[in-house]
Amino acid sequence: MTGAESATAGPATGGYNFAYLDEHTKRMIRRAMLKAVAIPGYQVPFASREMPLPYGWGTGGIQVTASLIGKGDVLKVIDQGADDTTNAVSIRKFFRRTTGVAVTERTAEATIVQTRHRIPETPLRENQIIVYQVPIPEPLRWIEPRETETRKMHALSEYGGIYVRLYEDIAKFGRVTTSYDYPVLVNGRYLMRPSPVPKFDNPKMDMNPALQLFGAGREKRIYAVPPYTPVKSLDFTDHPFTVERWDRPCAICGAADSFLDEIVIDDRGGRMFVCSDTDYCRSNRAAKAAE
Amino acid sequence: MYVAVKGGETAIEAAHELLAEARRGDPGIAEIGVAQIDGQLALAVDRVMTEGSLYDRELAALAIKQARGDLVEAVFLLRAYRTTLPRLTASLPIDTGRGRIKRRISAVFKDVPGGQVLGPTFDYSHRLLDFALAETGAAAVETGTPGAEPLAPRETGPMPRVSSLLGEEGLLEPNVATAAEPEDLTREPLSFPAARALRLQNLARADEGFLLSLAYSTQRGYGRNHPFAGEIRIAEIDIEIVPPEFGFPVVIGSITVTECEMVNQFKGSESAPPQFTRGYGLAFGESERKAMAMALVDRALRAEELGEAVTAPAQDQEFVLYHSDNVEASGFTQHLKLPHYVDFQAELNLVRRLRGEWVQPEAKAAE
Numbered sequence: 001m002t003g004a005e006s007a008t009a010g011p012a013t014g015g016y017n018f019a020y021l022d023e024h025t026k027r028m029i030r031r032a033m034l035k036a037v038a039i040p041g042y043q044v045p046f047a048s049r050e051m052p053l054p055y056g057w058g059t060g061g062i063q064v065t066a067s068l069i070g071k072g073d074v075l076k077v078i079d080q081g082a083d084d085t086t087n088a089v090s091i092r093k094f095f096r097r098t099t100g101v102a103v104t105e106r107t108a109e110a111t112i113v114q115t116r117h118r119i120p121e122t123p124l125r126e127n128q129i130i131v132y133q134v135p136i137p138e139p140l141r142w143i144e145p146r147e148t149e150t151r152k153m154h155a156l157s158e159y160g161g162i163y164v165r166l167y168e169d170i171a172k173f174g175r176v177t178t179s180y181d182y183p184v185l186v187n188g189r190y191l192m193r194p195s196p197v198p199k200f201d202n203p204k205m206d207m208n209p210a211l212q213l214f215g216a217g218r219e220k221r222i223y224a225v226p227p228y229t230p231v232k233s234l235d236f237t238d239h240p241f242t243v244e245r246w247d248r249p250c251a252i253c254g255a256a257d258s259f260l261d262e263i264v265i266d267d268r269g270g271r272m273f274v275c276s277d278t279d280y281c282r283s284n285r286a287a288k289a290a291e
Numbered sequence: 292m293y294v295a296v297k298g299g300e301t302a303i304e305a306a307h308e309l310l311a312e313a314r315r316g317d318p319g320i321a322e323i324g325v326a327q328i329d330g331q332l333a334l335a336v337d338r339v340m341t342e343g344s345l346y347d348r349e350l351a352a353l354a355i356k357q358a359r360g361d362l363v364e365a366v367f368l369l370r371a372y373r374t375t376l377p378r379l380t381a382s383l384p385i386d387t388g389r390g391r392i393k394r395r396i397s398a399v400f401k402d403v404p405g406g407q408v409l410g411p412t413f414d415y416s417h418r419l420l421d422f423a424l425a426e427t428g429a430a431a432v433e434t435g436t437p438g439a440e441p442l443a444p445r446e447t448g449p450m451p452r453v454s455s456l457l458g459e460e461g462l463l464e465p466n467v468a469t470a471a472e473p474e475d476l477t478r479e480p481l482s483f484p485a486a487r488a489l490r491l492q493n494l495a496r497a498d499e500g501f502l503l504s505l506a507y508s509t510q511r512g513y514g515r516n517h518p519f520a521g522e523i524r525i526a527e528i529d530i531e532i533v534p535p536e537f538g539f540p541v542v543i544g545s546i547t548v549t550e551c552e553m554v555n556q557f558k559g560s561e562s563a564p565p566q567f568t569r570g571y572g573l574a575f576g577e578s579e580r581k582a583m584a585m586a587l588v589d590r591a592l593r594a595e596e597l598g599e600a601v602t603a604p605a606q607d608q609e610f611v612l613y614h615s616d617n618v619e620a621s622g623f624t625q626h627l628k629l630p631h632y633v634d635f636q637a638e639l640n641l642v643r644r645l646r647g648e649w650v651q652p653e654a655k656a657a658e
Contacts, residue, residue, distance in 0.1 A: 047478045052371040055626070259636075261632055276632075
C-alpha cells in the first residue's frame, strides 16, 4: 500500500498507470484521506477526477481504492452485500485489469473491501480498510440544499434541524422513518452520512477496528472514520435507535442475525428471504456442512 | 429462478458483445471512418471537444464512433481519457483578436471595422430537407478538390473587437484583468463563492442543452439582463508556449474557437455610472449556440457582483455550477439503474410496518 511500490508498476496495464490514476492524483487523494482521518466525519473537498466508470456508479470509492491499493493487497468488491452484482463485478474487473492484484470474495481474506450499500456481516478487523461508495455525502442536504449553508452549519455544529426532522417523523408516524442512510454523529462532533447502508448496518460502524473511508466522486468529498472511533446513530432518550429485524431466518443458511433480501420467487406472491451478504451466507453453509 | 441483476459476469460479457454488434450496425453497409466523422459531422466533434474539454478532433471523432453517436457518452469517453493526461505546460493566453477569421458578426452595429463575415452559417438557410444529400456522391453542391482544406480561413488584418469600440467611449464596463492565477476546477473542487474565471471554466465544460435552457429562461424574464450580441467570432487561433530553455514564445499549433461577447444593459448604481455590462462565452470549434448561451448565463451569474437581486435559477451560482456538467448529471441520473434492493428492502419493511399500524379514518372516528 505504498506509493513507491505502485509507482514502479509501470505500463504493464496497457498504457495506463498502476490502478489507472497517475501518481500525482493519488498523492492528492491520499492527502485528502489523511486530513479526513485526522478530522473524523468531516467532509474533505478533493479534486475528483473523471473515471472510466460513470458518476454515481462508485467513482469516489474507486478513486479512494485506486489511491490506496498496492500490489500486495487483496481486494473484495461488493454491491448490495453481494460479490456477484453487476456493478461489483465491473469494479472488481476494473481493478484486476489496472492493477493485477488478487481479489477475493471472502471478507476475512481482504485487505481492502470496497462496498456500495452494505457493511459485511463478518466483523472487520485491524489492518482492513473498508471503502464506501457515497452518492450524496452531505447529511444536511435534504434540510438545506446549499453547500455554503451546510458547511457553516457543520462548522457551528448546528444540527438542530436534523433532530427536528426526526422528531417530526416520530410525531407523525410514531417512529423515525429513515430506514437507510441514517445520520450518525462521529466522535461526538461531525454529523455524517453513512452512505446508503441500511440502518441495520449503522451499529457496525461504531468502534470498528478497521479504517472506514468514504469517497464521493461527483460531489468531490472524502471523509473517514478512523479505527475505534465512536459512531452514534441519532436518536432521543425516549425513542432509542433501533434496527430492523426479520421474523424468520435466512432461507438458505439459517442465519438469524443478518440483513435479508426479499426474493420474489413466483408471480403468486411467493417470497423467499436470504442473506444480502453472499460471503456470510456461503461461509455459514460451509460451517454447517463441516459439522 | 429468475435473478434480475445478480450473477452478472457472463451477462456483462454478452451485453458488451451485443453492444459492439449494435454499434457496427448492418455489416452490409460500409463502416464509418473516424476521418469521415471529423470531416462531415464536424459540429458534433466540436461539441464533444468543448464539453470534453480536450481539443483533439481525432479522439473526439473516435469517441463519437464508439458511443454510437451519443454525444454525451462521447464527452464522457473523452473526459475519462483527458483526466489521465500529464500537464506538460500552460500556453500563453490566446488572443482572439489575432486569429484567422472564419466568421465574425455584430448585431449592434450595421458595419464594423473589419466587416461582417457570415462564414458557413445555417442562419439564413431555409430548413428544407435537401433530398439530394440522401444520395451519396450526388450532393447539390460539390465543391473543392479532394484532400483540400474545405474551408480555408481568411488571413485578415487586425479586427478590432466591438467591445473595444464601445469601451473607448466608456459605455462598456472595462474588463478587469486579475493578476491571480486562475483556479482550475479539474484540480481543485468547486467552492463558493466561485470567481468569474472559475465560473467561466465550468460554463465552458457545461452541457449545451442545460446552458441553452438557462440562457433562454433569462430572456423570458427569469433574471432578465437585456442582452445584445455585441460580437460573435469564429477564428483559428495560434497556440503559443514559452519553453523555459528558449525564453520566447513558440507556436505549437492552432485551434478553432467560437467567442461571443454579449453587451448587456446596466442602469448604474451609486458607485458606477450607467453603462453596458458584459457576458462572455468561448467554446472550441464552431459552437455558436453554446458560446451565446454561455455568455448569457455568465452575465446572469454576475448579478450579485453588479448589485442585482438574485431571484432566478440562472443567477444562482450553486444551482448553475453544480448541475451544469453532463458527465456528472448523466452518471448520477442513470445510476438509478443500479440495484438498490437493500435500501428498498429497508423501505419495504418500514412501509409494511406503517401500513400495519395505520387506522382507517372511519375506524378512527368511531373510537
